[in-house]
Amino acid sequence: MIKCEILLTVNEESHSIIARQADTLLFVLRNQLGLTGAKPGCLNGDCGACTVLVDKTPIKSCMMLAIEAAEKPITTIEGLCDTPIQRAFIEQFAFQCGYCTPGFLINAYALTKQHPDADDETIQEWLESNICRCTSYQEIEQAVKSVLAKKHEND
């Protein structure tokens, strides 16, 4: 087995871990760092439940090797603390079983940060990367739009 030391910076904490070079970031986050917020949903890049930020960019962590993410800032759902988007998801009932939620939230968080003026088209372009099986998506749409609207109020 080909293992090596990998330095990961997750949620502003540095970690040195020993992993297979073929291990995905998702696997390492969950099994080595105990950060089980990012979820395995397909391990095939299709569902978005494992989305994390690498260098502020949403990435499907099942499709990236841990070693690729070495030395780059990684943000997982555990790194979001009382953000407007988390509150909006709660207020708008934008999740039920909660399994897709970490991935959706991370993606929506990045969207609201990077595109505070996002129009419907941009919102769709970003959020169609994640599958939710419980809600109707209308709740998620309301949550994201409420955060975008608040940003404008604050401007």
Place this chain on the structure above:
Amino acid sequence: MVPFDFTYHRPSSIEEAVRLFERLHKQGKTPLYYGGGTEIITLSRLNLAFADAVIDIKHIPECCVLRIEQNELTLGAALSLTSIEEANPFPLLTKTASEVADRTARNQITLGGNVCGQIFYRETVLPLLLADCHVVIAGKDGLKQRSIHEVFQQRMRLEHGEFLVQVKIDLSYVSLPHAHTKRRKQGKVGYPLVTVAAIKKDERLHVAFSGVCPFPFRSKTVEEQLNARHLPIETRISRALQYLPKPILNDTEGSVEYRLFVLMNALSDILIPLEEG
């Protein structure tokens, strides 16, 4: 989950990457160049791809270039599709790229990975074929620049140990009138039933296809039919359909007949405005 082990290599120059490949190969290994990695990880899960060493080209400066210089647009093979979309140096490529997979996936999928991929849609090659671009390929004898038409026949015909470094597009192409459409079985994310991209250059239509056959293509004969301007467009389209390469896909996305029906409409939708525009 990759069900086998490999070593991961991160060369910082083209030469180093090529040397690494040769060395690993000599050691009896099966190295693969690694861009976004999405396809390698996807296919290895299903035992459809194997490597015991991967060479990540994302840290090679030439592979990350996005530059406009001397009437030429240079795009590094390791650029992610979303970074190309955001910079938008070639609007048709932006359109085509933005329909591949989903946005989060496109943050990882690279231009080179999509063009050189095993999964046969390779849609971002369509604008490159239309723009008669050149590709820069690295191999053990150094760099070479070739016309895309020379190297891309159904798929990238790279020699053992070669990898795509850049594509170079004549700037006169990037602002040409263009059109693109992707038709799916249903919904807005997923593989194409058919994807058609076209540009108009000197009153001639260039048209390229993905999803029609198990490879993307641009066909001279198809273009000749479509450019036979003395005939009504419907006639030209139905004639063009006679000259499609074979086989036409008949798969879970759609039957042959339905694909051709969709293709016919797709062609008329994008060609009529383009021709009139």
Place this chain on the structure above:
Amino acid sequence: MIGKSVIRKEAWDKVTGRAKYTHDYFEVGMLHAKLVTSPYAHARIREIHTEKAGSVPGVRAIVTGEGLPLTGEDLRDRPPIAFDKVRYHGEVVAVVVADTLVQAEKAANLIHVAYEPLPSVGSPREALQEGAPLIHENLANYQKGKYSYPEPGTNIAHRTKIRKGNMEKGWAESDVVIEASFAFAPSDHAALEIRCATAEIRQDGTIVIIASSQAPFMIKRLIGEYFGEDVGKVIVHTPLVGGAYGGKAPVQLELLAYLASKAVGGRKVSVWNTREQDMITSPVHIGMEATVKIGCTADGYIKAAEILFLFDGGAYSDKAIDVTRAAAVDCTGPYHIENVWCDSLCVYTNHPYASPFRSFGHCEQAFAIERTIDLLAEKLNIDKLELRMKNAIRPGHTTPTQVVLNRSNVGNLPACIARLRELIQWDEWQRIEINSRTVRAKGVSCGWKTSTIDTDASSGAILTFNPDGSVNLISGVVEIGTGTKTVLAQILSEKLKMDIDDIHVKMDIDTQTTPEHWKTVSSRGTFMAGRAVLSAADDAIRQLKAIAACVLRASAEDLEVGYGKVFLRDDPSIYVPIKDIVYGYKYPNGNAIGGQLIGRGHYILRHLTPLDKETGAGKPGPEWTVCAHAVEIEFDKRDYTYQIIKAASVIDIGKVLNRRAALGQVMGAMSMGLSFASRETFLFDRYERILNAQLRTYRPIRFGEHPEYMVEFIETPQIDAPYGARGVGEHGLIGMPAALANALSVAAEVPLNELPLFPELIWRTKEGKQYGSI
């Protein structure tokens, strides 16, 4: 508290990544299993070579199917691991256990199985043809439940018969008769959390399972029954479940985890599907073929219905028998029909085996019935909602199984239809041409559903108290996303007049300490567990009053409980705080009375009976929830593509307990129904192998493809339900496939009687059959 949109108790855990699901419990030293599955849909297993795999470093055991007992809830027809032959693509043939998942996968790839392919059966109608290959040659000898009726020598696992009224009379009274056939293939639940289970067998024989399941108590029972284990020694833990929709009601991986653990001396083993396996190896959403014939008078009163449901139960019957029975129970849809003949068959095919899917046979049968009603309306030239209104089921009518309905147990369908008519502006237009290519159309449907669950199904609840007077609510309902546990807390909060924040809910299930709730299925959580919670609250209140009566020197009858106190009804200034009595009351001199206070409650369904074998007569469930739906679409006549613009549901919910949660349940169910109807199906090759077992090729609806949802509630209380609330978790789904198909049939001007409604299907139906099938 009742009706308020209380946020779910586990909300913050779920938005911070702290919420834990089965696969999040990773343990060092835990072994990992990989399933080896069949590439064939029907084949004899000649040999299994495991030597190479066994020599892979880290491999601890390889389990194959020899000598295992047959399993199945109603009919024991399924070996947990295939033995002798495989009956569907994806069936488990071996389980490899290794130190790591990578090692297990490496080894699994080295297992060589020699198969001898057999002719496969690809649909119920094919399975019923003379000379069709028999999927279960040994059907006659399987152990079966009292109410399962397999037909040996055929591929019929079960037949439910409904015989009501007099068909001859019904046809004689009918001026118009319409008949149509319908079909769709199996599809998937595609819960985002892939099914998984771990098992460990301790030295003393205690079996500890952790499972992503809707039925932890059933796992316990079945492991006891199948393998002769002491049921008291089986402990099942179920943490939060990441979506289920019926797909996690069957017991499958848990059995494999148990067998795998047994093979490695009881060490803890994790069995985790890949997404691909989760889609085809684990149970799927049932497919169906149906023929419906309805007769009615010239003025639109339905007099007779002859219905044949041929369900594609797949290779094994398991829960499919129950699903097909449920479809029969409500076979007519929510309409008053005096003369009914229905055969609902659970048919074996070489497809993955079926499990419940949200709505439990109802969105399936409603597709056939509601399409036929539309066809009938067209033939009669009667308004489609008017026809439904005329025949709407009402108090005083009887169901197909001859249950007499009243206002409490059926609610108010006419009110639902009337409200829907306004909501979607039905009378303004039903089809309009926007331009030469684009047309908008509306489609409607109605639905109803009772919950056909075991006649002795029960639910229990326990309340314990904390020193500050707050309550711990312990119920056996699994939190699968429906928010039921929060609703239970609301019910308790209302009953105890206590702040919702003072009610702490135990989220996970531990079958050793959690009172049993039969299964978290069938929209039964709020009703049954709600009743149990109310009963537990009564028990606690009685005890609180008894102690307070001593303390306050008053009769218990004069006391009230609320606001954290027990107080005198006519003088609330005389009271004792609950916190002072829930662990016994201590007098100033140190003497104590009472003791730790534990509220206990339970509920068992009443007066339910099995269906009569020959007529179907019987009482299958306590109440019906009725609903009316509409879908508005925009259709491109040239391309055959369409957008779903609006979707509406009006449901008689009895009483809204948590408005946003209820809306969420309904909208989520509608979304699932539209996704199923518009794009979800397994695609098979001619050998019945599945071609699209990935979310990349099996594509549920995504963000931005959703229509505008409109949901309204009618409130006709179900008298014996908590605060009058009816089950509502599934009803949003029931009419969606039919309403979509009805809208598209109107738009495309061609009857669309198959699902899913891919543009290619519409194109093929409209342009004629000359193009063959997908």
